[in-house]
Every structure is written in C-alpha cells, then in structure tokens.
Amino acid sequence: MPIVSALLLSALVLTTSTLGVDGRLTLDTMSSSLKRMEYAVRGQVVIAADKIQADLTAHAPGSEDFDFEKILYTNIGNPQSVGQKELTWPRQVLSLVDLPNEVGVDHPDVLKMYPKDAVKRAKEIKLGLGSGSGAYSHSKGAKIFRDDVAAFIKKRDDGVASDPEDIYLTNGASAGIENVLKALIADPSCGMMIPIPQYPIYSALLDLHNGQKVPYYLDEDRCWEINIRELERSLTAAQEAGVNVVGLVLINPGNPTGQVLSKEGVQDVVRFCAANDLVLMSDEVYQENVYDDTPFYSAKRAAYDCGLLEDDRLQLVSFHSASKGVFGECGRRGGYMELVGFDQTVKDHLYKLASSGLCSSISGQIMISLMARGPEKGDESYESHELEKSLIFESLKRRSKIVEAGLNAVEGMSCQPAQGAMYCFPSVQVPDRAIEAAAKLGLPPDTFYALSLLERTGVCVVPASGFGQRKGRFGFRTTFLPQEEDLSNAVSAIRRHHEEFSLKYK
Amino acid sequence: MPIVSALLLSALVLTTSTLGVDGRLTLDTMSSSLKRMEYAVRGQVVIAADKIQADLTAHAPGSEDFDFEKILYTNIGNPQSVGQKELTWPRQVLSLVDLPNEVGVDHPDVLKMYPKDAVKRAKEIKLGLGSGSGAYSHSKGAKIFRDDVAAFIKKRDDGVASDPEDIYLTNGASAGIENVLKALIADPSCGMMIPIPQYPIYSALLDLHNGQKVPYYLDEDRCWEINIRELERSLTAAQEAGVNVVGLVLINPGNPTGQVLSKEGVQDVVRFCAANDLVLMSDEVYQENVYDDTPFYSAKRAAYDCGLLEDDRLQLVSFHSASKGVFGECGRRGGYMELVGFDQTVKDHLYKLASSGLCSSISGQIMISLMARGPEKGDESYESHELEKSLIFESLKRRSKIVEAGLNAVEGMSCQPAQGAMYCFPSVQVPDRAIEAAAKLGLPPDTFYALSLLERTGVCVVPASGFGQRKGRFGFRTTFLPQEEDLSNAVSAIRRHHEEFSLKYK
The missing domain is CATH 3.40.640.10 (Type I PLP-dependent aspartate aminotransferase-like (Major domain))
Structure with missing residues (x-):
C-alpha cells in the first residue's frame, strides 16, 4: 500500500472549493474567522484515523490491506478512552446524587451497593444543591x-x-x-x-x-x-x-x-x-x-x-x-x-x-x-481511593518513561524529558525527499509523516505543526495514555515505521 | 419601605465608571461587544433578588422589613429549582451508567436498587459508549x-x-x-x-x-x-x-x-x-x-x-x-x-x-x-415513567391556566393564551408618574415595575424590556413553574402589588 493513499487523501483536508449559491450559507459566505481556525488535536490525521477505524470495523474493501486490526489513538489526552479505569468513590457519589432520594440515599438497600461515605457525601451535596443535579445552578x-x-x-x-x-x-x-x-x-x-x-x-x-x-x-x-x-x-x-x-x-x-x-x-x-x-x-x-x-x-x-x-x-x-x-x-x-x-x-x-x-x-x-475534596482519613473509602489514585499515577509515571526512552532510542528522533502532563513531543528528522513528497500533496512534512505512520501502523499521533514549532523542525505529539503493553507496542511500531520511512525517502 | 430602595439600587446595574489603569483589563479596555451584550433572564432584577435572598438567609439588618420569607423565582425556565420532581427511570439509568461495572450493573445486589429495564439500558449505553461516561465522545x-x-x-x-x-x-x-x-x-x-x-x-x-x-x-x-x-x-x-x-x-x-x-x-x-x-x-x-x-x-x-x-x-x-x-x-x-x-x-x-x-x-x-427513547411498552418502568411524565404535563397545563386567568383578572393587565412553553408575557399598564420615576433612576419603566414587585412581594419576574417589545408597551415574563399553591400565591401577590403600584403612581 502506498504511503498516504488515495483512501486517506479523500478523508483529508477541509476543501476550499464551493458550489454555493449567492446568499446561502456556503464556504464563500461563512465566517472567515471560522474557516481560518485550526484545531489539530481532532484535525485531519484524526479524521483519517476515524475513517480507517470505520472501514476496519465494517470490513470495507481495501481495509484488509492494513497491517493492524484497530487504530491506537494517542492523539488526545482522553485517558478513559484508552483503558484508564474510572475512580470508584467519585463515581459512587455522582451516581447517588443523581438518584431521587427514595430510590437512592433513602433506599433501604443503599448500603448494600454504596459505601457509607459515598452516601454521606451525596446527602451533603444534595442538601447544598437544594434542588439536586437537575436544576441550573x-x-x-x-x-x-x-x-x-x-x-x-x-x-x-x-x-x-x-x-x-x-x-x-x-x-x-x-x-x-x-x-x-x-x-x-x-x-x-x-x-x-x-x-x-x-x-x-x-x-x-x-x-x-x-x-x-x-x-x-x-x-x-x-x-x-x-x-x-x-x-x-x-x-x-x-x-x-x-x-x-x-x-x-x-x-x-x-x-x-x-x-x-x-x-x-x-x-x-x-x-x-x-x-x-x-x-x-x-x-x-x-x-x-x-x-x-x-x-x-x-x-x-x-x-x-x-x-x-x-x-x-x-x-x-x-x-x-x-x-x-x-x-x-x-x-x-x-x-x-x-x-x-x-x-x-x-x-x-x-x-x-x-x-x-x-x-x-x-x-x-x-x-x-x-x-x-476526597474522602477523609478514616472514611470507609479513604484507603481504596488513595490506592486507586496512586496506581494510576505510578503507571502514568512509568509510561512517560517508556515513551520518552523508547523514542530517544530511535535514530533520528529526540525527545525531551516528560516531566509532566500526558505527552511526549519528539523532534523527528524528515528526509528532504519526504519533504518534497509532502509539498506535492500540499501537506506540511510532519502531517505527511503522521499520515504515513497512521497508515502503516494504526498509531494516531498529532503532527507537531498543529502546535507550532520553529521553522525547519518536524515532529509529533503522542500521549502516553494507552495501557503499558499497548504503549510498548506503539513505541516499537513508531520505531519500525521511522526506519522504513527514512529508508524509503533517503 | 420605599419602592426601589437604596438596597436594591446598590445591587443594580453594571456600572460604566472605571478606575482602570492603561493597559490593564478594565471596563475601558475590555471588549465593547461584551459590554454591550445584555442577558435579562439573569440580569439586574435577578441580581437584586439574589441579594435579598442572601440577606434574608443571613438575617441581615433591614431584611426583617420585607413582607416575605423567601424569593419566589419565576424568572427562569428552571423547573427542578422550584419543586418539579426528577423523572425516576432516566435518573436510574444515568446513575448506573456512571457506576463502574463491578459496583454497578454487575453488582450482585443491583436489582435490589434498580429496575431491570434500567440495568438493561445502562448496559446497552455502556456497550455503545465503549469507554463509558468518563471519556470525551x-x-x-x-x-x-x-x-x-x-x-x-x-x-x-x-x-x-x-x-x-x-x-x-x-x-x-x-x-x-x-x-x-x-x-x-x-x-x-x-x-x-x-x-x-x-x-x-x-x-x-x-x-x-x-x-x-x-x-x-x-x-x-x-x-x-x-x-x-x-x-x-x-x-x-x-x-x-x-x-x-x-x-x-x-x-x-x-x-x-x-x-x-x-x-x-x-x-x-x-x-x-x-x-x-x-x-x-x-x-x-x-x-x-x-x-x-x-x-x-x-x-x-x-x-x-x-x-x-x-x-x-x-x-x-x-x-x-x-x-x-x-x-x-x-x-x-x-x-x-x-x-x-x-x-x-x-x-x-x-x-x-x-x-x-x-x-x-x-x-x-x-x-x-x-x-x-424511553422504556418500551411491557418494560418494568414503562407505566410508572409514562405516569410521572403525564402528571408533570397535566400540572403544567393547569398552572398555565392559573397564571393566564389570574393575570387577565387584574385590571390593567392583559395576557395572551399560554398555549405552550413555560411562560406568560402580560402587558401591564404603567402610570405616567411611574414612568417618570423610573426615568429619574435611569431605568426602563418595566424594570422599575419588576423591582417594585420584587421588593414588595418577593416574586422575581423578568421585565419585558429584556425581551424587546413595541414602543410604549410595558410588561414582564413570568414562568408558571412554581408548584400550584406557590403559584396561586404569586398571582395574588402580583395583583396586590399592581393595585398598590397603580394607586401610588396615579
């Protein structure tokens, strides 16, 4: 399959042509501020990824040519979409606040399903809200x-x-x-x-x-x-x-x-x-x-x-x-x-x-x-809530190192320490011939690169050009949110693709 | 207590004076579009009402002079803030979707608290969402x-x-x-x-x-x-x-x-x-x-x-x-x-x-x-859900008539049939002397009227000028959302106030 195929291109850029009639809302008459605006985190690479995912799910013609079974989305800081578990206690409180009293906090079996401290907090919130969670505050x-x-x-x-x-x-x-x-x-x-x-x-x-x-x-x-x-x-x-x-x-x-x-x-x-x-x-x-x-x-x-x-x-x-x-x-x-x-x-x-x-x-x-304000020390859910939070935190910390180290081990990539947040933002050496190929398609070089990565590996990142960078720098942003095994596979896939891409456009 | 007292005026209009220094964000430098913008539904009468309510709650000096114990908010279509009960089944489904599976849909006691059809729908939604309610969709x-x-x-x-x-x-x-x-x-x-x-x-x-x-x-x-x-x-x-x-x-x-x-x-x-x-x-x-x-x-x-x-x-x-x-x-x-x-x-x-x-x-x-898409015919919650909906609907219908008829019975008010929505929008005769008194305070006549109504009765309506109307017309918008007894009292209070107001400014 060619890098940046017709399939992808068809899903790509917001077109600038128009068939509009005068006076109607068309591309010509709509707000130019809106037209100018870009939002890369859910931009053209993601739209292409969604298209591939839909084709894979539907077993559409051509989709069997992909070397992967699903898209791995690392484009957006959306932890629960890639396997992070919800914290139990906050969800229990939320769930109880939304229930009418007689089938919720006042239900005779409420303590069979909910811990005491969730019931207590839900009652506090209901009292404080006055009219519950269904009114404008x-x-x-x-x-x-x-x-x-x-x-x-x-x-x-x-x-x-x-x-x-x-x-x-x-x-x-x-x-x-x-x-x-x-x-x-x-x-x-x-x-x-x-x-x-x-x-x-x-x-x-x-x-x-x-x-x-x-x-x-x-x-x-x-x-x-x-x-x-x-x-x-x-x-x-x-x-x-x-x-x-x-x-x-x-x-x-x-x-x-x-x-x-x-x-x-x-x-x-x-x-x-x-x-x-x-x-x-x-x-x-x-x-x-x-x-x-x-x-x-x-x-x-x-x-x-x-x-x-x-x-x-x-x-x-x-x-x-x-x-x-x-x-x-x-x-x-x-x-x-x-x-x-x-x-x-x-x-x-x-x-x-x-x-x-x-x-x-x-x-x-x-x-x-x-x-x-979480549960208080001594409350039924205190220990388990702290444990859940700490497991997620420690895993995020490990994952940040997996990606940072993994990308730095790729020849032609360089990634600053992931001290915080949920992202690595490596710079990537893009060969001149790839820059020319991108220009022919009217794409920034790292968008071309990210589309190629997507098509070859199913890993969906955001081109660095979507965030801005110094002239001549290229790269991408990836989250380190997928669970540890997925993430290690993604790093390997990124490395394989980079070697292949570098070779192809040498 | 004087109509439109100093207490109220202090809480009134967004001031146009400024103490700003050049370069800082001040009234002078901020967006004039934002300054120009008005939003009456939560505008100056409501801000005054909130102030009175806070004073009443805190037993602030002067608050004992009011002839009412609390504000009756009829300024906004916010049904559950004025006593409308939440529908049970939708809240049960929502509540279950938010719970992690093991303490929710898969909890051994779930059917002690939730009806079968809520569990079924929650499972469907969880399956359809893929990553639950905590991820961006x-x-x-x-x-x-x-x-x-x-x-x-x-x-x-x-x-x-x-x-x-x-x-x-x-x-x-x-x-x-x-x-x-x-x-x-x-x-x-x-x-x-x-x-x-x-x-x-x-x-x-x-x-x-x-x-x-x-x-x-x-x-x-x-x-x-x-x-x-x-x-x-x-x-x-x-x-x-x-x-x-x-x-x-x-x-x-x-x-x-x-x-x-x-x-x-x-x-x-x-x-x-x-x-x-x-x-x-x-x-x-x-x-x-x-x-x-x-x-x-x-x-x-x-x-x-x-x-x-x-x-x-x-x-x-x-x-x-x-x-x-x-x-x-x-x-x-x-x-x-x-x-x-x-x-x-x-x-x-x-x-x-x-x-x-x-x-x-x-x-x-x-x-x-x-x-x-509610519960289906034959589902456990179907009958009760339909009944709850119908009770609310029939009560709204009755309340629309209470207000429409009540306002039309006031001499100097005229209200079109409340065929739908949640509002009556009567026109109100405001005496010339009241128009002059309003002008002295820099207020539209019906804002002056609404503030007077608020201060005398605790009923909070929105002046008609906030919605626009033909020149020379005055009036207000009231919801018919408070529960039936409160609403009848509100209509009586509106009538009493109108008689008093008309007499005062005759």
Missing part, C-alpha cells in the same frame, strides 16, 4: 462546590487565600478560556502571547475571535523552559508591529511539551506580566501530572511570593480541570477558573457572560468538587 | 445517542428522514445556537432576523459576535402569531439599511410569548426563508410543552410538506433540549441541533468548531437519548 457554579475548590487552592498554595466568589466552574477548562478571551480581545489589534509549541485551543480561539497570535518560543534544548529574554523579544516585536498585546498564555505543566516549569521560571513570567500589564492566563490543568523532582508551582503562588497579589498588581486567571490528573473524567466537562486581581466591573461582565450560558454541567461541577 | 456526540435522536425526529415528523451524521449533541441548546451564529456572522454587516419579543440569548450572542439584530414583530393581538407581511417589511428595511441579512430565528413554541404557531404560520416562515436564502434557526426546545389544541409542527416537517427539503432549497438548523419538556433536566446541559440542507464543506467547519470544544457533557448526551 448559580452561573458561576453551585456555591458548595466553589467552596471546595477555594479550599483546595488555598491548601495547594500553602495558605494563600482563595475567594469562592472569584471561582467560576466551567464546561471543562476550554469554556473558561474562551470566555476570558472574549473579554480580552476588544478589537482585531489585540493580541495574546502564546507559547510555541502551544495547545491549539489558544490559536483556534484567537483565530475565531479575531485576536492576534503573538508567539514566544520555548527553549527545546533546556527542556522547553521559558526564557525571559525571548518573552521580551516577542512582546517588543509585536508592539513594534502595532499589536496591542493584552495578555500572555502560560501552560504549566506543558502541553504538548511536557515540561514542568521551575519556581524561578514561573516567577519570571508573573513579574513580566505585571510589569507589562498583561493578563496572565495560566493553564494548569496538568498540575497533578508531575513525574519528576520539580514540584508544581502555581502562578498564583508565584504572584504571592513576588508580592504581586498586593494592590492587584497582577491580573491572573488560572484554569484547572477534572479531565486530567488521575481522575481523567473528560466526559464530565468539569473545569474551573480562578480570577485574581480584576476590577469588580470586569468580573461583573464575566459573570454576565457566564449567565448567558446559564451554568456548566452539574455532573462536571460535582466531579470537580470530589477532586478538590 | 465523538465531538458531535456518541453515535448511539445520535441514532436515538434521529429516530425520535423521524417518528415525530411522521417518517421524514433524519441522518444521525447531521445531528450534533450540544451543552444545552445555547451552545449549538452560539456555534451556528459564529459561522453565520461573517462580518459586522451580517444580521439575523429575530422575533420581538425574543428569548435574549439571540440578542446577547448577536451583540457578542458583532452581528446585527433585525427585529420582526410578533402580533400580540393575534396571540403572537407571525405575520408574513411583517417579515417582508423587516427584511426590506434591513436590506435598505445595508444589512446583509443571513438568517432568521423562529421560536416555536414561543419564548417569552408562549404561543404555538399554526401549520400555516410555520409554512409561511420556511417558504420565506427559502425564497430569500435565509438560514432558518428554529428554536423548538418547548416542542413537548403544548397545552391546547394546536399540535406542535416542526420547521423540518413544514419544509418537507412544502417540498423544500428537495435540492437543499431550505437551510435549517433546529434545536431541542433535555432542559424543558417534562424532563426539565437543566443541570445536565443536554441539547441537540439538526442540520438540514447545508453543504458538506460548511458542515465540516461546524464539526471542526465542535471539535475545538471536544464534546458536550456525556451526562447531557445520555439524558437526551433517554428523552428520545
């Missing part, structure tokens, strides 16, 4: 859950205060990010500094809302650290080009890059933002996914340590989620953001914006609260 | 649920085909509406025709995304029917003013107006949209809430009956939700939209947009599927 999220989150943040940051009124529970972190950007991008002259490589929700939403992307480059050789001089270069260059730079996105631990920033690195960033009046959007959804010795250090804690919480000298929004960590509860769409240092009037308008979406999913709100 | 929503929705639509429309690939499950109907508007509003010259009065999500999102609001007026005297000549007038006027009119919003059954459109009315609209190349956004979230003899007639069915599904002559998006009907599951954030008559390329970009939000809440997706 306050648009910021139910107060009881915001209290739990504020206490969690305060504990994490060694006592730095957190106000539940400044916490917004959102449909995943993404929804919070979008709302903040809506407020920040006042007109098309406004720009946000974003790391390169970055998680593409930022570039996608900036395209969609007509904001400018102001790239600052992470330092790959220093394990993707942030360099303060690069921040200054980036800001000055943008300002000289007439961009009104309004904020900066920090992703720590990094996505797609997997680094955990040092204390000094985070402090550099908060000082830089405060000095330049930039709103800091700190994406901290991987704060529990830290596998080596650098502990997670929050932007808020850094602001406190630098004295920037006084007089609202820093404007900071930090984001977290129940989708990552060891919960991996992506399907709940549970996230939160905390606002620090904003005027009340700005907060009023952000609240109005939240109101227009009514409220975030209550099941996501519940899950965030259970992540913020 | 396909960005359009899990295929099994879209199949259920397509079958539901086909049955509702007497066999007109529905393709699961054209169905998107969304975080409530709101999220779908926003995504479609993002595609439609290509630049600030684009406008959408919206009914006046309208549900304010449309005006809010048009403001936010810099689209123009093109009002067409509903005919209050003819029970808020749509008048085709008014549609033509509205379109022509906008086009003459240079607006590129790209679509039309239909809300049927009406919100806030409560009418159920006739077959002819809906056919007029679909023909008008097809003839003028307008994308029809048909908000049909109250399609199950129809209390008199006019049956609900979907825009898609009308398009079929008018031959407009052939050759994609009409471009239609219709919206539905698990938040209304008799489910009232607002907290799930479960909605769907169905696309009809769009080019594949446009659908590809809408899919990309959905992908950037990853997926909608799985608990919302599950609830929509259970609404689309």
Whole structure:
C-alpha cells in the first residue's frame, strides 16, 4: 500500500472549493474567522484515523490491506478512552446524587451497593444543591462546590487565600478560556502571547475571535523552559508591529511539551506580566501530572511570593480541570477558573457572560468538587481511593518513561524529558525527499509523516505543526495514555515505521 | 419601605465608571461587544433578588422589613429549582451508567436498587459508549445517542428522514445556537432576523459576535402569531439599511410569548426563508410543552410538506433540549441541533468548531437519548415513567391556566393564551408618574415595575424590556413553574402589588 493513499487523501483536508449559491450559507459566505481556525488535536490525521477505524470495523474493501486490526489513538489526552479505569468513590457519589432520594440515599438497600461515605457525601451535596443535579445552578457554579475548590487552592498554595466568589466552574477548562478571551480581545489589534509549541485551543480561539497570535518560543534544548529574554523579544516585536498585546498564555505543566516549569521560571513570567500589564492566563490543568523532582508551582503562588497579589498588581486567571490528573473524567466537562486581581466591573461582565450560558454541567461541577475534596482519613473509602489514585499515577509515571526512552532510542528522533502532563513531543528528522513528497500533496512534512505512520501502523499521533514549532523542525505529539503493553507496542511500531520511512525517502 | 430602595439600587446595574489603569483589563479596555451584550433572564432584577435572598438567609439588618420569607423565582425556565420532581427511570439509568461495572450493573445486589429495564439500558449505553461516561465522545456526540435522536425526529415528523451524521449533541441548546451564529456572522454587516419579543440569548450572542439584530414583530393581538407581511417589511428595511441579512430565528413554541404557531404560520416562515436564502434557526426546545389544541409542527416537517427539503432549497438548523419538556433536566446541559440542507464543506467547519470544544457533557448526551427513547411498552418502568411524565404535563397545563386567568383578572393587565412553553408575557399598564420615576433612576419603566414587585412581594419576574417589545408597551415574563399553591400565591401577590403600584403612581 502506498504511503498516504488515495483512501486517506479523500478523508483529508477541509476543501476550499464551493458550489454555493449567492446568499446561502456556503464556504464563500461563512465566517472567515471560522474557516481560518485550526484545531489539530481532532484535525485531519484524526479524521483519517476515524475513517480507517470505520472501514476496519465494517470490513470495507481495501481495509484488509492494513497491517493492524484497530487504530491506537494517542492523539488526545482522553485517558478513559484508552483503558484508564474510572475512580470508584467519585463515581459512587455522582451516581447517588443523581438518584431521587427514595430510590437512592433513602433506599433501604443503599448500603448494600454504596459505601457509607459515598452516601454521606451525596446527602451533603444534595442538601447544598437544594434542588439536586437537575436544576441550573448559580452561573458561576453551585456555591458548595466553589467552596471546595477555594479550599483546595488555598491548601495547594500553602495558605494563600482563595475567594469562592472569584471561582467560576466551567464546561471543562476550554469554556473558561474562551470566555476570558472574549473579554480580552476588544478589537482585531489585540493580541495574546502564546507559547510555541502551544495547545491549539489558544490559536483556534484567537483565530475565531479575531485576536492576534503573538508567539514566544520555548527553549527545546533546556527542556522547553521559558526564557525571559525571548518573552521580551516577542512582546517588543509585536508592539513594534502595532499589536496591542493584552495578555500572555502560560501552560504549566506543558502541553504538548511536557515540561514542568521551575519556581524561578514561573516567577519570571508573573513579574513580566505585571510589569507589562498583561493578563496572565495560566493553564494548569496538568498540575497533578508531575513525574519528576520539580514540584508544581502555581502562578498564583508565584504572584504571592513576588508580592504581586498586593494592590492587584497582577491580573491572573488560572484554569484547572477534572479531565486530567488521575481522575481523567473528560466526559464530565468539569473545569474551573480562578480570577485574581480584576476590577469588580470586569468580573461583573464575566459573570454576565457566564449567565448567558446559564451554568456548566452539574455532573462536571460535582466531579470537580470530589477532586478538590476526597474522602477523609478514616472514611470507609479513604484507603481504596488513595490506592486507586496512586496506581494510576505510578503507571502514568512509568509510561512517560517508556515513551520518552523508547523514542530517544530511535535514530533520528529526540525527545525531551516528560516531566509532566500526558505527552511526549519528539523532534523527528524528515528526509528532504519526504519533504518534497509532502509539498506535492500540499501537506506540511510532519502531517505527511503522521499520515504515513497512521497508515502503516494504526498509531494516531498529532503532527507537531498543529502546535507550532520553529521553522525547519518536524515532529509529533503522542500521549502516553494507552495501557503499558499497548504503549510498548506503539513505541516499537513508531520505531519500525521511522526506519522504513527514512529508508524509503533517503 | 420605599419602592426601589437604596438596597436594591446598590445591587443594580453594571456600572460604566472605571478606575482602570492603561493597559490593564478594565471596563475601558475590555471588549465593547461584551459590554454591550445584555442577558435579562439573569440580569439586574435577578441580581437584586439574589441579594435579598442572601440577606434574608443571613438575617441581615433591614431584611426583617420585607413582607416575605423567601424569593419566589419565576424568572427562569428552571423547573427542578422550584419543586418539579426528577423523572425516576432516566435518573436510574444515568446513575448506573456512571457506576463502574463491578459496583454497578454487575453488582450482585443491583436489582435490589434498580429496575431491570434500567440495568438493561445502562448496559446497552455502556456497550455503545465503549469507554463509558468518563471519556470525551465523538465531538458531535456518541453515535448511539445520535441514532436515538434521529429516530425520535423521524417518528415525530411522521417518517421524514433524519441522518444521525447531521445531528450534533450540544451543552444545552445555547451552545449549538452560539456555534451556528459564529459561522453565520461573517462580518459586522451580517444580521439575523429575530422575533420581538425574543428569548435574549439571540440578542446577547448577536451583540457578542458583532452581528446585527433585525427585529420582526410578533402580533400580540393575534396571540403572537407571525405575520408574513411583517417579515417582508423587516427584511426590506434591513436590506435598505445595508444589512446583509443571513438568517432568521423562529421560536416555536414561543419564548417569552408562549404561543404555538399554526401549520400555516410555520409554512409561511420556511417558504420565506427559502425564497430569500435565509438560514432558518428554529428554536423548538418547548416542542413537548403544548397545552391546547394546536399540535406542535416542526420547521423540518413544514419544509418537507412544502417540498423544500428537495435540492437543499431550505437551510435549517433546529434545536431541542433535555432542559424543558417534562424532563426539565437543566443541570445536565443536554441539547441537540439538526442540520438540514447545508453543504458538506460548511458542515465540516461546524464539526471542526465542535471539535475545538471536544464534546458536550456525556451526562447531557445520555439524558437526551433517554428523552428520545424511553422504556418500551411491557418494560418494568414503562407505566410508572409514562405516569410521572403525564402528571408533570397535566400540572403544567393547569398552572398555565392559573397564571393566564389570574393575570387577565387584574385590571390593567392583559395576557395572551399560554398555549405552550413555560411562560406568560402580560402587558401591564404603567402610570405616567411611574414612568417618570423610573426615568429619574435611569431605568426602563418595566424594570422599575419588576423591582417594585420584587421588593414588595418577593416574586422575581423578568421585565419585558429584556425581551424587546413595541414602543410604549410595558410588561414582564413570568414562568408558571412554581408548584400550584406557590403559584396561586404569586398571582395574588402580583395583583396586590399592581393595585398598590397603580394607586401610588396615579
């Protein structure tokens, strides 16, 4: 089978031709911001993978030519889709909260199925919600859950205060990010500094809302650290080009890059933002996914340590989620953001914006609260809950090393340490002849490479070009989420494919 | 206590003054689209109500002066917040799907707590989801649920085909509406025709995304029917003013107006949209809430009956939700939209947009599927589920009449029949002296009226000005969702307040 076959190409790019009639909604008349927007994590390689998977399942003609039986999706941080078990206790609480009392917490046999501490917490939540899980909550999220989150943040940051009124529970972190950007991008002259490589929700939403992307480059050789001089270069260059730079996105631990920033690195960033009046959007959804010795250090804690919480000298929004960590509860769409240092009037308008979406999913709100406050020591489920969390965490840590070491062992690949998050982001040597072949198909070289990998091995990664990278660099992002045996097989497949690909285009 | 006291005013309007420093995010620098946007359903009257409720709960100084013990919220279609019971069977299925197998469907005591048909459906859903409720699904929503929705639509429309690939499950109907508007509003010259009065999500999102609001007026005297000549007038006027009119919003059954459109009315609209190349956004979230003899007639069915599904002559998006009907599951954030008559390329970009939000809440997706397909005849829960639904429906129907009749009995109020939805939208005579008093406070007369009602009676309604209305008309929207006794008391309180208010400002 040829690399990047017709089968794949047919499923590929969003076409730019149109058969539209004037006045109708067609490619010609639709929003150009939407057309321009890209979102690689579920982009063209994944669409091609879905097509192959559907063909494999349906035994479609041609599908027997593939050397694999199913797609191994490593394109997205979606732990439970690739075998991670749900945590038992949070699901038991969630399940009980959703049951009407008489067939749930008050059912005579409830303790036959549910542990006591799940019943107790479910009753607390029901009492706190007042009208249960089927009503819209306050648009910021139910107060009881915001209290739990504020206490969690305060504990994490060694006592730095957190106000539940400044916490917004959102449909995943993404929804919070979008709302903040809506407020920040006042007109098309406004720009946000974003790391390169970055998680593409930022570039996608900036395209969609007509904001400018102001790239600052992470330092790959220093394990993707942030360099303060690069921040200054980036800001000055943008300002000289007439961009009104309004904020900066920090992703720590990094996505797609997997680094955990040092204390000094985070402090550099908060000082830089405060000095330049930039709103800091700190994406901290991987704060529990830290596998080596650098502990997670929050932007808020850094602001406190630098004295920037006084007089609202820093404007900071930090984001977290129940989708990552060891919960991996992506399907709940549970996230939160905390606002620090904003005027009340700005907060009023952000609240109005939240109101227009009514409220975030209550099941996501519940899950965030259970992540913020687990069973207590001595409770029936305490030990088993801690054990489940630790098994997942230790396995993630092992898996990060399997992939990091496995990719580094491939000649022509180089991968920085996976200190945190759920990803490795190797650079890959792509031969010149492959670059030419890609150009003929109108594809970025690493998209061509990722499609070839997909077609030969069934391993679905995201081309590095979807996240941004320095000119001339090529690579991909892979999660290390599949279970250990699958993951080892995937690493071997990636190696085999790379050897074959290098040979073919030598 | 004075009407519209200082207490209330302090909690009122989003201020327009600012203490901001250049460069920071302040009221001056933030997006003017966001500032302009209004969302009355959770707007200033509700913020004032929340303040009073908090003071009452905390026994704050001054709160003992109120003649009521709690706020009665009739501002929002949030049934379970005002006493509507959750339906048992859907909650049992949801609850079981969320439990890990070994403590859920496979637990030896599961049938002691759950009926057989809930266990069966939960197993089906788990099998169909593959990775359970904790993983991101396909960005359009899990295929099994879209199949259920397509079958539901086909049955509702007497066999007109529905393709699961054209169905998107969304975080409530709101999220779908926003995504479609993002595609439609290509630049600030684009406008959408919206009914006046309208549900304010449309005006809010048009403001936010810099689209123009093109009002067409509903005919209050003819029970808020749509008048085709008014549609033509509205379109022509906008086009003459240079607006590129790209679509039309239909809300049927009406919100806030409560009418159920006739077959002819809906056919007029679909023909008008097809003839003028307008994308029809048909908000049909109250399609199950129809209390008199006019049956609900979907825009898609009308398009079929008018031959407009052939050759994609009409471009239609219709919206539905698990938040209304008799489910009232607002907290799930479960909605769907169905696309009809769009080019594949446009659908590809809408899919990309959905992908950037990853997926909608799985608990919302599950609830929509259970609404689309309940237990089957002969199943253990069939009779009880039907009975629960019918009790809620019949009570809603009675309550619609209590409010409609009660308001019409007040001298100086006039209320059209509440044929459907969850709202009455009376017009109210406001004396000239009250209009002057409102102007002194910088308030629309009916906001002043609603605040007075709130302060005197604890009944929280939404001023009609938040939905739009003809110049010189005043009024409010009230739900008829509180339970029957509360609702009768509310109607009496509204009457008492109106008499007192009229006397005071005579």
